[in-house]
Amino acid sequence: MVTLKLVLLLCVGFVTARPPVKRKESKHEIQADYIVTFKSEFDLTETTSDVVKQFPHFKVIPKLQYVYEKVVHGIALQGVSKEALDWLDKQVYIDYIEKSEEWTQNSCSISSPSEPIAYSNQFNWGLDRIDEQPYPISGWDYTPSGDGTGVNIYIVDSGIQADHDQFSNVVALSTGVTCSNNDNHHGTWVAGVAAATNFGTAKGAKLVDVKVACASASTKDIATGLDKIAIDVTSSVKCVVVISYTTLTNYTSVESAMTVLHNEGCIIVAAAGNQGESALYYPAAYSEVISVGAVNANNKKPCFSNYGPTVDIYAPGTNIWTTDQNSTATNMLVKVTGTSFAAPFVAGVAAIHLGLGVSASNVNATIMSDAITSAISNLPSQSHNRILYVD
Structure with missing residues (x-):
């Protein structure tokens, strides 16, 4: 007879600034991951390049993890500090920013x-x-x-x-x-x-x-x-x-x-x-x-x-x-x-x-x-x- 073992799992260049974008997430989170989306009138490749050029100026350098091609007009960033997040908030090309959390x-x-x-x-x-x-x-x-x-x-x-x-x-x-x-x-x-x-x-x-x-x-x-x-x-x-x-x-x-x-x-x-x-x-x-x-x-x-x-x-x-x-x-x-x-x-x-x-x-x-x-x-x-x- 086969013995069954039960295993329980868990029931898973310079850009004109603008006022901060309203987000559901707390701005006080540090080194978190985010999906950053751009307004449709801004070119995805050029805007992504502008963002990445700023990374060396931050004390904690984020990582560009993915550039979305179809489902959203934006990018995924890993290890974003409060400093970097505050800067992103002020950029005129930002549509919205969402913190990436576990499901x-x-x-x-x-x-x-x-x-x-x-x-x-x-x-x-x-x-x-x-x-x-x-x-x-x-x-x-x-x-x-x-x-x-x-x-x-x-x-x-x-x-x-x-x-x-x-x-x-x-x-x-x-x-x-x-x-x-x-x-x-x-x-x-x-x-x-x-x-x-x-x-x-x-x-x-x-x-x-x-x-x-x-x-x-x-x-x-x-x-x-x-x-x-x-x-x-x-x-x-x-x-x-x-x-x-x-x-x-x-x-x-x-x-x-x-x-x-x-x-x-x-x-x-x-x-x-x-x-x-x-x-x-x-x-x-x-x-x-x-x-x-x-x-x-x-x-x-x-x-x-x-x-x-x-x-x-x-x-x-x-x-x-x-x-x-x-x-x-x-x-x-x-x-x-x-x-x-x-x-x-x-x-x-x-x-x-x-x-x-x-x-x-x-x-x-x-x-x-x-x-x-x-x-x-x-x-x-x-x-x-x-x-x-x-x-």
């Missing part, structure tokens, strides 16, 4: 096998759930009408172990986050639910690794990952983006990125959060995003899942078998819980619809109209009582 990762727990197990000995009840109406029906079955072939699922997360034997179609976008994938297994777990060979929702989709985190993710790195996706997406690319990190802060830069990706035809899916409340958590709360809560095998919302009017739909999110990350990447699985793993079910279904020819503008409505309604028995009022379903 929450929405996995509650995992159960890891102590030794490799045969895939044939396990099944993902979540897949059975999303193609049965009503549920449960005797026997296990998952036979959707498509598999997401021809669609890119962008996993904005902690990295994917591409050589895992459950993955056959993984590419990566370079984001500058260079820590080892082994720092955190979260991205591999999310990718497995979305598109693993045995346990994935859209088994034919291409997984795109957009690594934005090591042990935690930050605003500037998430924005960088989203910018890389916007650059990668062309008219010929069918695009699904899944994000399993949340924050209570409504960042203008991230909201801008959501709008840009939505306008590029991307379906954006995000975990609703594991705080067990109805507060607004971003990016799930943005109108361009499908916000996903969790449901268990008994058609109930688990206590950790967020709810309320901004949660669009619920998907399996407890005790889900998926791919684990390890040195050999052979025959390794893990059982996971959290809205982090409900979101990739929806991302996979979105990929299936896109692969079958549903237009990007109609995918959201298709998912909502296909959903099983009024089946969640303990959902608080003012919530959308929908469970993901794919035929």
Whole structure:
């Protein structure tokens, strides 16, 4: 008998001056990271050069970490002191400045096998759930009408172990986050639910690794990952983006990125959060995003899942078998819980619809109209009582 070990995770030249820009962040923070955006009438390359030329004059020299190309008109700076921040505040070309802070990762727990197990000995009840109406029906079955072939699922997360034997179609976008994938297994777990060979929702989709985190993710790195996706997406690319990190802060830069990706035809899916409340958590709360809560095998919302009017739909999110990350990447699985793993079910279904020819503008409505309604028995009022379903 395989012994399971429970590991709990955290439930993630001279320029005319002008008056300081109003910011949500305290000006007294020192050596923090910031997203600095410029007014649209100022050239990005020239303005960035003007800013960087000032760095040697500061006692603490900031680092230019990234120049955004599409999602915002600006740059990411690392190690900004109060002196540098005060100077930036006064420049006429500044639109807004946002402090980069850490986001929450929405996995509650995992159960890891102590030794490799045969895939044939396990099944993902979540897949059975999303193609049965009503549920449960005797026997296990998952036979959707498509598999997401021809669609890119962008996993904005902690990295994917591409050589895992459950993955056959993984590419990566370079984001500058260079820590080892082994720092955190979260991205591999999310990718497995979305598109693993045995346990994935859209088994034919291409997984795109957009690594934005090591042990935690930050605003500037998430924005960088989203910018890389916007650059990668062309008219010929069918695009699904899944994000399993949340924050209570409504960042203008991230909201801008959501709008840009939505306008590029991307379906954006995000975990609703594991705080067990109805507060607004971003990016799930943005109108361009499908916000996903969790449901268990008994058609109930688990206590950790967020709810309320901004949660669009619920998907399996407890005790889900998926791919684990390890040195050999052979025959390794893990059982996971959290809205982090409900979101990739929806991302996979979105990929299936896109692969079958549903237009990007109609995918959201298709998912909502296909959903099983009024089946969640303990959902608080003012919530959308929908469970993901794919035929």
